[in-house]
Amino acid sequence: MTSIMATSTQHAIFVKDIGKPLVYGERPIPEPPKGYILIKVLSTMLLPHDTYGRDQGLFIGERLPYILGTNIAGVVEKLGDDVTSFKIGDHVFGQGNPVYPTPDSAGLQEYAILDSEAAAKIPEGVEIDDAVSFPVNATTSFEALFHPENGFGFPLPFTDTSIFPRANKNIDPATQTVVIIGGGSNVGKLAIQFANIARIGRIITVASIRNKTSLLSLGATHIIDRHDTPESIAKQIHDIVQRENITHVYDCVSWEFSLALSIVSKTDASKILTLHPAKSGVALAQEQGFDKCQVQFVAGGNEFLRPLLKPFWKYLPLWVKEGKIVIPKYRVIEGFDLELIESALDDYRDGSPVLPAVVHPQARK
Template sequence: MQQAVLVTEIGKSLTLGSRAIPEPADGQVQIKLTTQQVAPHDTYGHDLGLFIADRLPFILGTNIAGTVTSLPASPSPFKIGDVVFGLGSPFYPTPEMSGLQQYALLSTESCAKIPQGCTPGDMVTFPVNATTSFAALFDVKGFGFPAPPPFPPSKEEFDAKELTVLVIGGGSAVGKLAIQYAKLAGIGTVIAIASVGRTEELKALGATNIIDRHALPEDIRAEVKDITGQEGVEYIYDCVSWDYDFAISLLSKTKKGVLLTLHPAEKAIELAKEMRPSARVQFIVGNADFIQPHTKAFWEALPIWVKEGGLKVGKVRVVEGLTLEGIEEGLASYRDGSAVLPVVVHPNSI
């Protein structure tokens, strides 16, 4: 048996329980968790039941890193003792692929060995965030830019230097990854709307311009025009909003724009039909299915991008053991949209 942190009732305190250690099926590995990052969708899962409401008691946590402790009988790309990081799944029928427990399962197509010189703690914030912003920039449902090496070069002509990408919420974890991917892809102008206190940090990651997110919408639009010389931009990735009037107002009026959202986009689609009829609005989902057929190639590339410095490891705050108070604090930190030092939990410590 193992210990696990359970959501037994939506919006109520977490509880500590015990449950069987899951055994891997074909295409899976069993992981003894070293570390697990608490992410905003875990807060929505806890508070509102996002993804999990119909399967209580359930376990939160999709950013997972640890050591392979069991394999199925079928051949596997991994061996016992490999140290890996990967993307769990709140969509799995049972909470086996969730991280707030001592042992979990990962799909072999959504995990990778931790690169030499990196630790599970370095890599654990990447799975969902790196998948999501990869989908935004490089999937055809997103901007569809050619992905950087080790992906093969694009057969079509692509003048990245001429392009402008606007990231709303450049200071968020997904926003910072988008800025770094844009730099890797050679995008010429990368504008981040973020707190000005982040200017140095975001420029170091690859943003060419920072606009104060606390400025008035009309001032932000004017600043975008000053930077680009144009009314609106073609490529907008909104990492933080729930209402999209502002994001749509920043889309080009004359060129076919694309607005990518990380929260459901039905209203944005309707609004864009009125405000920018030629624009495309897409809700991006950071999971393995969304980025198919590139999931395998993405998980091969991700450790390389981190190891070679293309993607930087962020700071975190550690909670030792499956300590309910520390985990609840981590969940609470996402409730007001302020800057967050993500909580990572060490489920097997103590």
């Protein structure tokens, strides 16, 4: 291993007790294990699961004190053994690991480790804060659309088939329909854009109609107003595509699944993917007699995207650089300003529109 660092401790923000305010403190700078890189964290984005982590212990469980922040960007400081894809000084962005046994792979600290397969160099012309807005939401929606088991298994949008053989290559994406509930969420917008890159024929989304123009520009083909009644939403969708042909529904926002079930095919094999626990959806599907509908949770972690993880991280920066994926809006918190960080997490509590915050751990308040 090679190093350019002199100190061995760092500043960090901890979840010390679940449901209590975050705490400022110090901890050792981690060593990157084999296959990992150590990053000087220049930027980390706070996401809804960070709020659930602080308030309910999501991903944290008993591992207290723990650290939040899964979207991480910064400068490579050290290489673990067997890392050949990066060099010290590279500016990179990547996905930390909220279930890592220690808080080493979390962003609300000055130094963090990243799996070198779940990271990429930041393309020229892309700001570090722009890049940090992607990892979790992009990984999750990519997995949902393209992973053969954990997702829908739509044909992969890679032209370089030597990287990974094209799954479902005999399916013409233009003939496919995906319904995205919550296309106005950040994770939903990425799903629309990936579906567009993959040339899926009908990308129907349920979202606020005030976002119609922007969602159409991302590639959605139809916008159904999410504030209409559930019956009206389902009818409008079935007027576009016959119900038996709606076999792929990606619900990015719901915690109960009556809307998704009122949309999906009742006769053909179908899948509803959800970003929230699927148990109640599975029960409701059974209760309503959906024999051929699988309701499945998507866990947007690095491990779940394999074997697509490496090619995904090759293509994501290219798509960002080429403007095929639009950089979302965000705000910046300079330094470990506990009050502003707490307030950014509070914003995610009620599902209303949020301007996500990126934190600069190296800045002094």
